[in-house]
Amino acid sequence: xxxxxxxxxxxxxxxxxxxxxxxxxxxxxxxxxxxxxxxxxxxxxxxxxxxxxxxxxxxxxxxxxxxxxxxxxxxxxxxxxxxxxxxxxxxxxxxxxxxxxxxxxxxxxxxxxxxxxxxxxxxxxxxxxxxxxxxxxxxxxxxxxxxxxxxxxxxxxxxxxxxxxxxxxxxxxxxxxxxxxxxxxxxxxxxxxxxxxxxxxxxxxxxxxxxxxxxxxx
Amino acid sequence: xxxxxxxxxxxxxxxxxxxxxxxxxxxxxxxxxxxxxxxxxxxxxxxxxxxxxxxxxxxxxxxxxxxxxxxxxxxxxxxxxxxxxxxxxxxxxxxxxxxxxxxxxxxxxxxxxxxxxxxxxxxxxxxxxxxxxxxxxxxxxxxxxxxxxxxxxxxxxxxxxxxxxxxxxxxxxxxxxxxxxxxxxxxxxxxxxxxxxxxxxxxxxxxxxxxxxxxxxxxxxxxxxxxxxxxxxxxxxxxxxxxxxxxxxxxxxxxxxxxxxxxxxxxxxxxxxxxxxxxxxxxxxxxxxxxxxxxxxxxxxxxxxxxxxxxxxxxxxxxx
Amino acid sequence: xxxxxxxxxxxxxxxxxxxxxxxxxxxxxxxxxxxxxxxxxxxxxxxxxxxxxxxxxxxxxxxxxxxxxxxxxxxxxxxxxxxxxxxxxxxxxxxxxxxxxxxxxxxxxxxxxxxxxxxxxxxxxxxxxxxxxxxxxxxxxxxxxxxxxxxxxxxxxxxxxxxxxxxxxxxxxxxxxxxxxxxxxxxxxxxxxxxxxxxxxxxxxxxxxxx
Numbered sequence: 001x002x003x004x005x006x007x008x009x010x011x012x013x014x015x016x017x018x019x020x021x022x023x024x025x026x027x028x029x030x031x032x033x034x035x036x037x038x039x040x041x042x043x044x045x046x047x048x049x050x051x052x053x054x055x056x057x058x059x060x061x062x063x064x065x066x067x068x069x070x071x072x073x074x075x076x077x078x079x080x081x082x083x084x085x086x087x088x089x090x091x092x093x094x095x096x097x098x099x100x101x102x103x104x105x106x107x108x109x110x111x112x113x114x115x116x117x118x119x120x121x122x123x124x125x126x127x128x129x130x131x132x133x134x135x136x137x138x139x140x141x142x143x144x145x146x147x148x149x150x151x152x153x154x155x156x157x158x159x160x161x162x163x164x165x166x167x168x169x170x171x172x173x174x175x176x177x178x179x180x181x182x183x184x185x186x187x188x189x190x191x192x193x194x195x196x197x198x199x200x201x202x203x204x205x206x207x208x209x210x211x212x213x214x215x216x217x218x
Numbered sequence: 219x220x221x222x223x224x225x226x227x228x229x230x231x232x233x234x235x236x237x238x239x240x241x242x243x244x245x246x247x248x249x250x251x252x253x254x255x256x257x258x259x260x261x262x263x264x265x266x267x268x269x270x271x272x273x274x275x276x277x278x279x280x281x282x283x284x285x286x287x288x289x290x291x292x293x294x295x296x297x298x299x300x301x302x303x304x305x306x307x308x309x310x311x312x313x314x315x316x317x318x319x320x321x322x323x324x325x326x327x328x329x330x331x332x333x334x335x336x337x338x339x340x341x342x343x344x345x346x347x348x349x350x351x352x353x354x355x356x357x358x359x360x361x362x363x364x365x366x367x368x369x370x371x372x373x374x375x376x377x378x379x380x381x382x383x384x385x386x387x388x389x390x391x392x393x394x395x396x397x398x399x400x401x402x403x404x405x406x407x408x409x410x411x412x413x414x415x416x417x418x419x420x421x422x423x424x425x426x427x428x429x430x431x432x433x434x435x436x437x438x439x440x441x442x443x444x445x446x447x448x449x450x451x452x453x454x455x456x457x458x459x460x461x462x463x464x465x466x467x468x469x470x471x472x473x474x475x476x477x478x479x480x481x482x483x484x485x486x487x488x489x490x491x492x493x494x495x496x497x498x499x500x501x502x503x504x505x506x507x508x509x510x511x512x513x514x515x516x517x518x519x520x521x522x523x524x525x526x527x528x529x530x531x532x533x534x535x536x537x538x
Numbered sequence: 539x540x541x542x543x544x545x546x547x548x549x550x551x552x553x554x555x556x557x558x559x560x561x562x563x564x565x566x567x568x569x570x571x572x573x574x575x576x577x578x579x580x581x582x583x584x585x586x587x588x589x590x591x592x593x594x595x596x597x598x599x600x601x602x603x604x605x606x607x608x609x610x611x612x613x614x615x616x617x618x619x620x621x622x623x624x625x626x627x628x629x630x631x632x633x634x635x636x637x638x639x640x641x642x643x644x645x646x647x648x649x650x651x652x653x654x655x656x657x658x659x660x661x662x663x664x665x666x667x668x669x670x671x672x673x674x675x676x677x678x679x680x681x682x683x684x685x686x687x688x689x690x691x692x693x694x695x696x697x698x699x700x701x702x703x704x705x706x707x708x709x710x711x712x713x714x715x716x717x718x719x720x721x722x723x724x725x726x727x728x729x730x731x732x733x734x735x736x737x738x739x740x741x742x743x744x745x746x747x748x749x
Contacts, residue, residue: 065730067690068605070723073707077716077723118305121270121378122319122368123295136309155604159694162711172610176697181614188610192603199602211309213352 005182006189017190024167024194027157031089032150035096040142043104044130053105064098068156071095072163088160095156096149103145107138140210147202154195168194220244220267220376220408225276227262227432235274236262238432244425246375247406253419254429254455260412263429264378267410268297280376295322298369298377298407302384304361306353312338312364313349319371337367342397359390366398370405380412395421416456420444420463428452441467461532465496473531474513474521483519486512492520496531499523543717551706552721558620559692559702559729566624566688570631571681577632578639578677579665590640597633605630605691613698623700627691631684638680642673675745682737689730693722703729 010017046053066074071094075087111134119129135142158169171187174180222242228235237259244250252260265271267278269290278285285293306315313334320330338345341363353361362383369377383391383398399422402409413419419426420440428436428443428451436448444464447453456463471492483489489512490499499511503525513521581590608626616622646669654664670677696704706722709715 061734062731065686065690065734066727067693067703067723067730069690069693069704069707070726073710073719073723074727076711077719112303112305112308114301114303114305115307116305117270117303118299118301118365119307119318121268121294121299121301123291123293123322124318125291133307151602155606158604158606162708169606172606173697175610176613184610185614188607191607192611195604195607196599196602199599213307213309213311213354 006186009182009186020166020168020170021190023165024154024157024169024191027085027088027092027160027165027167028150028153031092031096031153031157032146034089035093035100035149035153036146038093039097039100040104043101044108044135046101046105047108047134057102057105060098060101063094068095068159069162072160076163083164085165087163088157088165091160092153092156096153099145099148099152103148104138104142107141107145108134110141111137136211137214140206140214143202143206143209147199147206150202151195151199154191154198158191219246219281220410221279221282222263222267223277223279225263225266225273225278227259227266227271228274235432237266237273239276240432240434242427242434242437244408244410246408248424249402249409249411249422250425250427251411251413251419251423252427252429253413253416253423254435256414257431258429259432260414260427260429261380264380264410264412267376267378268294268299270294295319295372296374296376298374298379300365300369300377300379300382302381304353304365304385306361306364306368308353311350311352312356315353315364316368316371318368323372325372333371337370340401341367343367358386359394362386362390362394370407373405374407376408376410378410381414382411383418384413384415391418398422417463420466428455430455462497464532465500465528468496468531470494470496470499470511470513470523471515471521473527474523475527476521477519481519481522483512486510486519486522488512489514489519490523491515496528500525500528540717543715544721547706547710547715547717547721551718552725555701555703555706555722556725556729558700559689559704559726562620562624562627562692562695562700562702563685563688563729563733566627566631566692567681567685569624569628570635570684570688573628574632574635574680575639575677578636578643579670581636582640582643594637594640597636600629601633603630605694609691609694609697618699620695620700623692623695623698626698627688627695630691631688634683634687635677635680638676638683639673642676643669645676646672672746675741678737678741678744682734682741685737686730686734689726689733693726 042056046056068091071091072087075081075091076083081087081090115133115137116129119133120126124132157165157167158172161167161169161173168187168191171183171190175182175184175187220243222240222244225237225240226235227237240259240263242250242263252263254260262271266273267280267285269285306312307318310318313331316334316337317330320333325333335345335349338348343360343363348356348360348364353364356364362385366379366382369379383394386394395418411419411422413422423440425437426440426443427434430451436443436452441464443452444456444460444467447456447460453460469492470490473496474492487508488502488506490502492513492515494513502511503509510522510524512519513523577593580586581593608629609623612622612626616625650668650672651664654668655661659667692700692702693704693707696702696708703722703726706718707726710718710720710722
């Protein structure tokens with residue numbers, strides 16, 4: 001395969017690439033949004049109860065261990081889910097549980113206990129302490145969880161092509177079956193560039209998100 | 219004033235209570251120091267006054283009002299609280315840190331600004347340089363000052379201070395203590411002060427409460443405690459140099475014999491000021507091997523201090 | 539779903555697939571450890587610190603590439619079979635181990651190192667007897683992350699002819715045989731969770747009680 005094959009493939013299949021990219025993005029966007037809405041509050045709640053935190057984190061870790069192909073396959077075998085977006089979405093949200101809950105929990109728990117003690121002692125309500133202290137100070141770690149989730153979801157979403165998603169993973173699965181190397185490599189490169197791009201952009205934001213008082217030193 | 223009535227704190231899973239049927243009366247405008255070895259219940263007691271810890275039984279009243287009748291956040295907003303680790307919010311500037319409680323009271327912005335400026339100056343910090351800085355840019359001593367300023371922001375009548383000067387080096391600590399005592403003479407807060415250092419307790423306290431294993435062992439003025447330690451524990455806790463420590467409580471002018479105009483300066487070899495502490499005076503007597511010192515008020519001779527005077531003074535107090 | 543199909547998948551197909559899968563994981567992780575730990579040690583030596591940052595950034599980028607893409611890119615370059623699969627998996631299993639080796643070694647307090655050298659230990663001795671033992675729990679945690687990852691991505695290696703549990707799953711998906719799916723996917727999940735637990739347990743055991 002040469003660069004010419006690559007460019008040829010890109011120009012001839014612009015429409016398909018756009019369609020697959022759109023499907024890929026909507027799936028990732030939907031999965032990450034749902035994950036944030038569910039797991040961030042759960043992570044925050046768990047900081048109030050260590051016993052439940054240990055249980056839920058073990059569960060999240062166990063789910064996270066399951067190979068993605070296995071996860072999709074198991075969901076497909078369950079009648080309610082079957083082939084399609086429902087299974088894909090469900091699996092992606094389950095995977096996001098680990099990085100999001102873990103990082104929200106760690107981020108909040110890492111906040112200096114003395115700062116919380118002092119704030120409480122001044123009469124700040126627990127809601128206010130959460131909003132004004134725990135979340136802002138935990139934000140760098142929480143954001144890392146978000147970054148991991150986005151990059152991971154982008155990658156795993158590609159595998160959902162095997163359960164019927166028509167996204168960028170499809171170039172790889174089709175390319176493999178048809179022994180169409182340009183198709184396969186193009187798909188792989190597009191996904192890789194997107195994943196690395198997202199990782200780099202979010203990584204840059206991550207560095208800037210650190211509260212000013214924590215960045216400057218004497 | 220603060221009244222602790224039969225306060226007990228029993229943690230589940232522990233055989234002995236952390237604080238055991240403690241009663242204590244802390245009058246308005248005084249510094250009451252709670253002192254004792256670690257784990258004696260002094261911090262627990264302090265933290266029960268602003269409901270950071272809730273007592274298992276007993277009652278705490280502030281100005282006659284049971285603190286359990288007040289919402290815990292409201293109660294804490296009205297009590298200054300300083301801890302050893304300070305706990306400044308690292309993501310907020312010094313000005314924002316000091317403004318926390320005024321903001322909770324929803325003070326108007328210009329009032330907050332005025333008060334913050336006032337406090338920064340009162341704490342002996344450079345207003346221009348400190349205002350917009352973050353805690354990580356300050357030294358330990360400066361952070362402690364900000365911690366105290368923050369606790370005094372809404373001018374609360376009561377302050378709780380848990381080893382407030384414990385994290386700084388000895389020189390800075392002495393400095394902070396002196397400044398705080400000077401400040402207290404003006405502001406006359408009711409202060410509960412926790413420390414494990416008996417010297418700090420003697421220096422800072424109008425009253426000292428000595429704790430051991432969750433119980434109050436002795437309560438009194440520094441002088442009373444140094445003169446009449448109630449039992450072996452207190453005696454050991456004060457140390458064998460209690461007589462020397464007691465000397466610290468007095469200045470030369472309190473012990474000297476006044477002299478009339480007939481005595482002249484040239485009859486003395488060594489002079490000290492009226493405000494000199496007795497240990498310093500004693501040290502000079504020994505160092506220059508003289509029988510007496512001349513005591514000066516400014517430039518004027520006003521008294522004579524001999525070794526016998528010091529001994530007599532200590533003896534008199536011991537006898538009471 | 540029939541019992542017959544299920545039985546066939548579990549007793550006829552699964553043992554071979556499980557063996558292949560274990561082999562892929564074992565080889566990949568062994569190679570990954572042999573490369574990553576020395577690399578991590580090398581990169582924390584004072585002379586090579588600037589080089590270390592570049593390497594770490596590079597590995598970070600590699601880590602962001604989705605597993606499926608790595609497999610797809612490996613095929614035209616490396617060809618079909620278990621060897622290319624192992625190489626592809628190896629790429630991404632390096633980062634967690636290198637990263638943790640570096641973090642573990644840098645985490646050893648300089649006081650401890652200074653005390654050791656003050657007692658007359660050579661640099662080599664300090665590394666072997668002080669730094670590595672103290673960093674071991676963190677290094678092992680990196681190995682654990684990498685292992686789970688290799689088990690997971692190993693199922694995709696079936697796409698380039700490496701065999702393993704992925705074969706059963708892919709077969710199940712294309713033939714619509716839920717029995718194959720459940721057996722292949724289930725064993726993959728169990729294997730990953732089992733290894734995670736075992737390594738987690740070892741990690742816990744070798745952590746000195748004081749930490």
